[in-house]
Amino acid sequence: MSFFRKLKESIASKAEQVTSKFKDGLAKTRDAFVDKVEDLFSRRKKIDEDFYEELEEILIGADVGVNTVMNLMDELRAAVRKNKIEDPNDLQPILSEKLVELLRGEENNELRMSGNGLTVILFVGVNGVGKTTTIGKMAHRFKSQGKKVLLAAGDTFRAGAIEQLETWGARVGVDVIKQQSGSDPAAVMFDAVQAAKNRGVDVLLCDTAGRLQNKVNLMEELAKIYRVIQREVPDAPHETLLVLDATTGQNALSQAKMFGDKAGLTGLVLTKLDGTAKGGIVIAIRQELNIPVKFVGLGEKMDDLEVFDSEQFVHALFGKWASEMGEEVKE
Template sequence: MSFFKKLRESISSKTEAVTQKFKEGLSKTRSAFVEKVEDLITRRKKIDEEFYEELEEILIGADVGVNTVVKLIEELRAEVRKRKIEQPAELQPILSEKLVGLLKDDQSSELRLAESGLTVILFVGVNGVGKTTTIGKLAHRYKQQGKHVLLAAGDTFRAAAIDQLEVWGKRVGVDVIKQQPGSDPAAVMFDAIQAAKTRKADILLCDTAGRLQNKANLMDELNKIYRVIGREIPDAPHEVLLVIDATTGQNALSQAKLFGEKTGVTGLVLTKLDSTAKGGIVIAIRQELSLPVKLVGLGEKMDDLQDFDSDQFVHALFAGLIAAETNEE
């Protein structure tokens, strides 16, 4: 069975709506990355040094990451020697299979929820990456599932952040626990947890300040928030999600490294994947950090925040090739 056929079958049980969202959300990356690979394979009649160099440039241009690209090219060279491949076209499914392998993760991409009682999810990340929007969309998802959701406005550093969260709260129909701008964020979290307990909420989604990630005071602030949450609810926060903007490419990877080292991050949210041709950053992040990508932003609609799925991701990238193979069958 061909690799593309296996990929089709792996997502056959998933809803067409989700498959379509991945296809639409990754259209820019598909044009900039896969179509360039297809063009290279069509133009080059043999696999030589120039072929490898051009493939390397395409992969780096899609922000797959230099270290990952070097490793990937070495593996492709080994496969070419082992299988005695001469035609570039024969490399397409092998490259696709390697990309799925790079994205696969032993860690679950599902969000961890409390077995009983209140689940607390904390969101961290610099300003402007789409943290509040992610919180709003996730609140909408849980509310649609019939869960009682509360939001905590822990970014007290900016009055606009509190206002923005309230706008989302009204849009989704969930309450926001807040204090005045400049208040102690840990005090806001304490109030939010007490409110969640009193109201028997299922999910508490907590915003935090997004000042520069290398500021010691911000890290101290986050540690204080963790202590308050953990004291009030054992095993909480159940997830600490770092939200990063996919359009910033390698800068997103730098942020992930800094935050991951200092803030106990359990998973990543990659926003604005639909706005970038550099979707390869997902591969770079998976390879260079021992953190699972949990959620991806594939558009601006309320349900465009999707659970990350490596099969769906690669299927969406190679949609044209898969469709062509299906027609041939």
């Protein structure tokens, strides 16, 4: 079996396993990004510099990130030379596989859970990115798995943050540990950990403030929260997830860099992916930060938080290609 036939067969098979949520959630990116790529591949009859330049522009326009695009173009050029590819259509499956590789990395996308007792997950991120909503959806997810969940209202700075978390707690059916607005967030975390231990809770989900007016204060506050949690639960927090709004594109990347290593990030949650035509930001973030995307928000419903899967993501985007490849393979 030829190299191209094997590759096309593999992609067609994987594409059949893509969930409808990924397909529906990535519709805007697929329409804006993939349709342009498909038009390029069908319009151009040969792979030359004009072809590469146009592909480069499309990828950058989808917020894949300039550095990542440059590296990707070098890899595609090398693949064209190595496999003596002349027809742009033969480059489609290779582009698809390269994008999967860029997203996959070596890390495990699954959440790290405590092997013995309480799991503590800390959520960080600026205001307005959907942090509280993500916590609510995550609480629903764990509760659906039969776990006992508790929420900690650690964002004592933003007006309405505590009430918003309480609203989600009521919707999901889990309790919220809180103090008055303006209280010390580390004190809230101490209370929450104690309550979680006393009640035999499986998972404690902790909200934090997302103000950016003073980055130093924010980082010091996070460091203090860390110390309090680790003193009470030595191997916690088991995950520190940065929540980013995918619709902000490159701004999401700059936010991620701001939190960076100082916040001890273990993973990312990308919200509102269904609302953007620039889903390529997922690739840019993964490449430039080397932090795994663990969850993506693909809608507004309570169960629209999906475990991120690089193959599902890419094959949901390139579903049309994949189905065409499947037809080719059958012929």
